Amino acid sequence: MRPDKPRDPVAGPDAGPESPYPVRLSGPVIKGFGRGSKDLGIPTANIPADDLSEQHPELTSGVYYGVVALDPQSLAQENGAEKSTSATLLPAVLSIGYNPFYKNTVRSVEIHIMPPLTQPSPTAVAQPKFNRLPDFYGTKLNLLILGYIRPEFDYVSLDALIEDIRIDCEVARQSLLRDAYQRYIVDDGKASAQVNEDRKWLVTFDGVSANI
Numbered sequence: 001m002r003p004d005k006p007r008d009p010v011a012g013p014d015a016g017p018e019s020p021y022p023v024r025l026s027g028p029v030i031k032g033f034g035r036g037s038k039d040l041g042i043p044t045a046n047i048p049a050d051d052l053s054e055q056h057p058e059l060t061s062g063v064y065y066g067v068v069a070l071d072p073q074s075l076a077q078e079n080g081a082e083k084s085t086s087a088t089l090l091p092a093v094l095s096i097g098y099n100p101f102y103k104n105t106v107r108s109v110e111i112h113i114m115p116p117l118t119q120p121s122p123t124a125v126a127q128p129k130f131n132r133l134p135d136f137y138g139t140k141l142n143l144l145i146l147g148y149i150r151p152e153f154d155y156v157s158l159d160a161l162i163e164d165i166r167i168d169c170e171v172a173r174q175s176l177l178r179d180a181y182q183r184y185i186v187d188d189g190k191a192s193a194q195v196n197e198d199r200k201w202l203v204t205f206d207g208v209s210a211n212i
């Protein structure tokens with residue numbers, strides 16, 4: 001059960017991601033149990049978790065933050081829209097694990113994509129409105145995990161789970177607003193070659209680089 005303690009406003013060192021982060025994950029957006037939107041009002045894009053334990057033993061079950069990009073080519077096909085060559089980098093908060101509140105028997109990776117950091121946070125208030133985009137099932141997604149927030153917990157109620165995820169969104173946002181993290185989203189001219197390479201990886205799908 002969730003310990004009854006106040007939460008830290010940020011997670012991870014101010015100086016930037018510390019080993020093993022950043023960690024790269026990719027996959028097509030698949031169907032989950034359909035609870036995110038329906039039960040919680042918090043949509044989560046699920047990607048396959050089949051090879052995670054072998055490929056990323058460092059990713060223990062828990063809540064993380066990072067940056068995502070959706071493949072503009074497959075996004076266009078999904079929405080029947082005209083093909084675009086530009087991808088947007090967006091802040092994200094995610095859960096990896098068995099969702100102890102729901103007692104899942106398979107591990108899942110579920111990503112909630114937040115609004116751009118330049119917009120006001122819709123989850124900073126007591127009656128939050130979680131970010132909702134048009135559905136993008138089947139779209140290829142790249143995710144760069146930049147830090148760990150907390151372990152997964154069971155909760156006394158659905159409302160308690162939702163309130164903790166609301167705080168996760170705020171922790172992720174405040175963590176990503178720091179210069180050493182924000183430069184994974186926007187080039188501030190001070191990024192290292194490695195950070196620039198990671199940003200480039202985020203928008204590369206099937207060997208083709210999209211514009212940012």
Ligand SMILES: Cc1cc2nc3c(=O)[nH]c(=O)nc-3n(C[C@H](O)[C@H](O)[C@H](O)COP(=O)(O)O)c2cc1C
Binds near residue numbers: 153
């Ligand atoms: C940031 C974040 C934190 C979460 N933390 C927990 C948690 O501590 N315990 C838990 O049981 N589920 C947690 N969840 C998972 C939700 O229960 C899950 O998103 C929901 O079951 C939707 O699942 P679905 O995609 O299969 O519909 C978290 C989800 C997110 C996005």
Ligand SMILES: Nc1ncnc2c1ncn2[C@@H]1O[C@H](COP(=O)(O)OP(=O)(O)O)[C@@H](O)[C@H]1O
Binds near residue numbers: 032036135137
């Ligand atoms: N902000 C968002 N973050 C993640 N997915 C979103 C968002 N807005 C809309 N979606 C869509 O909602 C779907 C997830 O909803 P959810 O209720 O969790 O269903 P599922 O159980 O199938 O994962 C995603 O696959 C995506 O198509």
Ligand SMILES: [Mg+2]
Binds near residue numbers: 044046
């Ligand atoms: Mg989901």
